[in-house]
Amino acid sequence: MSDLYDILDPWGPSNGSTTGGATAAIVPGIEESSRRCLDNVALPPVYAAAHAAALRAGDGRVTRDVLLQTLEFSNLPRHVIGQIVLAADTGAGSLTKQDFNLALAMTALAQKNMSPSLESVMFHKDDLPEPVLDGIEELAGSRANGSQPQSPTGALEVSDDPWLNTAKGPGDLAASTAALGSMSLADNRNADESKEAHQQQKQQQQRNSADGNTSAQTFVPNINMEAMQWQLDMEDVSIREAAEKGGIVFKHTNYEVSTRSFSSMVVRRYNDFFWISNYLIKRYPYRMHPNIPPKGFPDNRIKGLTRFSSAILRTPFLRRDALVIQFFTNTDEFSHVVKVGNLDMDAEEIEPEEELDSTPWAEVQQTYVAFDDFYGLVARDEEKYRTQITSLEKIARYKQAIGDELYTYSDTLRVANAPRECISGSLKYYMQPPAKRALDSGLNELCMSFGDASLLEKSHGEVLKTISAEYLRRLYDVVVSMKLMMDRMRQMDKQRDIQRIRERSDTSRKQLALLSGGDAPGASGDRSSIERLERLVREDTAELERLEHEQRCIELRFYHELARYRCYECFLQTHYHGIVEEQIKHHTLALNAWRQALATADELPSNPLDFIS
Template sequence: MEENMSDSFFESVQFETGQSLSSDMPDVQSLSFSAEPLNINIGNPWDPPGGGTDISSILSDVALPEIYVSAFTIASSNDGRVSISALNKILNISGLPHASIEKILNCAVPTNNTRVNRGEFNVALALVALAQKNMDVSVENLIEHKQDLPEPILNNLESVNFNRNLSFSAISSRPPALPSLQADDPWAIPSGNGYADIQYTVETPSQFRPSVVQPPITRNSISDDEFQWFMDVDVISIKFAPEREGFLFKHINYIVESQRRETSVVRRYSDFWWLMECLVKRYPFRILPALPPKKIGVVNGFYFTVDETFLEKRRKGLTRFLNFITRHPVLRNDALVEIFLTEQSIAEWRKNNTPDLEEEYIKKQITPEMEANIPDNLDERLSKVYNKLDDAIEHYRNMCNLMERMARRQEGMAADYMRYSLALNSLIEKEKGCYIDDCYNCSQVVHGLEQVSIHFQKTGAVMEDAAIATLDTVLENLKRHRDLLVSFRETFERRDRLAVDTIETLNSRIETNQAKLTPLAGVKDAEPEVDRLTNVIQKDRTDIELQRKRKIFLRHCFYAELTLFHKSSAFISLLYQNFVNDQIKYSQQLYENWKSLSPKVYDMPIETNGFG
């Protein structure tokens, strides 16, 4: 029930139906459907701008063997890109020496990139094929031979494990906060990074363990209603469909999956827009989520193309959009929402059906209890909240940018640790074998360097996981709350535009028409005019009753939405609890990694006499 808010929720296309939306449709074009500020390619803040050959487009006009597709599918995450560590695992099964692998990475992956797209991935595999045939590994040589490329050999590709599982020892490092609700966390969204839940184990010294560990949330720690809501909450995930459609202009399809409904449907961006238009028409006084923009056009005189970064932000924005709807106590029960999540062909459904677009209040019964539940000081409460929204939105936008910058820097450091490990391995290959045949100390140095390389690679993997966790959980949850703030502000704006009543005007017109009607009583041949005035008066009274009903229902809606908004404070607490737990977990993993390396580097000889 909507009245029980414990059971509630907790990144243009022309709409066509048999019923026009244009006449009294709320102005959806005036809404800022994207709460996402325009950030073009944040990347690593300290990196210089790239230039030169566009690596990703070198093989765009070449028909490549199936091995390219299968390798990319296995290694890529839901954002359609491959991490440096995953690419490194692919290259390691090629049988090439470390020096060749390092050279391939340097050629195919720009230095400021932490992930590669399909084009860059294909270039890396093509360079592998050249190296396996003892051909020169260079972009120039690749361009020269791109029409007659050999096929790369990747042995045991299917057996490569891309779920980073760095087991150190002993006990689990993550404090057991909230484990019982991990799968049904109402604010959690699927990570979208293609990795399973990674379990690390470390032996943590007592001085590094948190002194206070939060107990798990169980049925005993929350009310029965709230616990049942946690169990019933749906989780919507969205990923890119593998193939684009369209004859001249290719468009992206999205695979939308509902966990609770166990459904999977394919949708276009225009379908999301259609759903949003319908919801704005039906629920103008409810909090409606922000829809991310379809594309980026000209901004301050500069034209920005739609790249992988923008598409990934849009995918995550669409995910937040649908998860918001399926958690809202009213929107989640809407028939069109159910159709959107279950109907296989939404275009076919729209062709054969006319959606019900009547405003919500028309079919609602306004009871005295409903009116009595609305607090007398509702306007004062709403005013206090509204006056704080602009500042809160600005702060959350800034915090989202800062959190993303921190995660991108960590992602960049992870890639640098990976590259350093590769460079060290290449050096080891060259340094093996001292000019003194029986030099024991040189072999010990080489062995120590091998251990350093291994642990640098582990460090990169841990830091990459930490960055991904921040980007896919903490950052997305910050954006979700930012979207909530923006959406609530837009709800106030719709109210100011649409909640205009004409009750006083209608009452005046009724009095005027009644005054005209009185002298006509009993007048011969005045029946047509009497009937006309009577009908007008009756229609005006009906309109007044509808407007009064709408006015009461509007206040009821705003009280319900204000309560929902207020409960979001619990979400903020959970957000930072999870963030702190993640920081503890990954910090402990890094500590244990360096700790296990320490005795190995101290076994390396430092006495100069031993190198005589």
């Protein structure tokens, strides 16, 4: 689904701590002056109270997760909260008081139905409304009591990266949450005890896995989809076509790419998008990532590039990539950025033992054994979503056609303004009787009712085409991304090479044993042959270790990406809920229009003698 990349990074650090200050230094999107616009402004006491509560909730620092929890008390829609967090968070791991105050100022503007942006804060800095955070005291109070702060919706969890922790069950999840909630900077002893308990728990789980006692436990990623639901509908990129450049014969189209989170505008060509797509495949071969639209069909290219770019910025591990940041922020020609940047083009390196955490390795292997079965499921999902998209597009076209025909029918009902009497001759046969005038008036009203029905049908078709079909297309793009990733994994699978090298190594060891006299007492082989076999055994052993490491990486990534892929199914609820809501709304409006038409039709004169009276 080209663009349903709203799930947080399974391997990335919480709150963007991997990149730390480096990312903030790379991002040139927001000028320092705009972020310091509130330094000399007298802010209401609610700012200090909210910041103090956030500090207590975050153990002395305000992380992105704590900011999300704080803004939940504003009762704003989740997508608005997400927009505010994106604008305030610099990716440095924790927010300064300056950034926190900016977030509260944007919250206050949003509560007054104004644009929640840094530009609006700068414009209204002298007359900022006061943010309303009902129950903000609970944020610090619950933390002080050793429990997790609860937002009004109860949707947010401990970390803004729900993939970091692996839940073993409700009891273990509650225990880990309570352990995290009880830790504080002022009590290092409790922190050490909690860490030691976590290590003991992990060792116990490894022992259970070795003993084969994992069947009674369920190891699934602890994903809080509802807390990140705002990312699903968030479009962070807008693209519009710029002036063509080049000579008379060879011209190319430029695209102005504007990003809200980076507050930047760059000019890119289609080849630049194609290059960054190839880079993502080489850099992250074992992950799902967006697919670039084909170069054909120029009418739909802007829409496809917008979905592609927005999907990149909705995927955290891609958003943190240095080259991706340069692509969306560096105003130079991208080919020049690539040449002088000396950027890393090798595939990312991972340590399976570290990323495995508490998940039993046997479960990862069992999942990979069923690779072909999962591939068949993904292929069926692709066919299913393609059929659904085609059906919705057909329905949209039928709605448009029905709307056009209804408008044509409506136009035939419109009565032209005719003279009521003739200049010459008898007026008896040229004056319109009251029934005729009533009929003309009723036909004009019916014309309007049919016109309303025509507009409703066209509107309904447009909604299905631009909202439902496009939203479902995101799911379809994710399925395609998963299938392409599995194709790459199938091509890079090392099992056959591992088996071949093992057999060759075993043969070399047997020959070495025979030559060295290990199996036949008194036998002695040629020294050069023994050295050659020993060298081959060492080389095969090193090669085998390398291939086994790569195979473990493939199997572990497949396990995590499969879990990530499954999570997208939950978005079907939002998709079909939107379809049904639109159906009910448009059919209700259409029903009212037809009822009005029925009332008008009932009022039309029905006695033939009234027309000649």
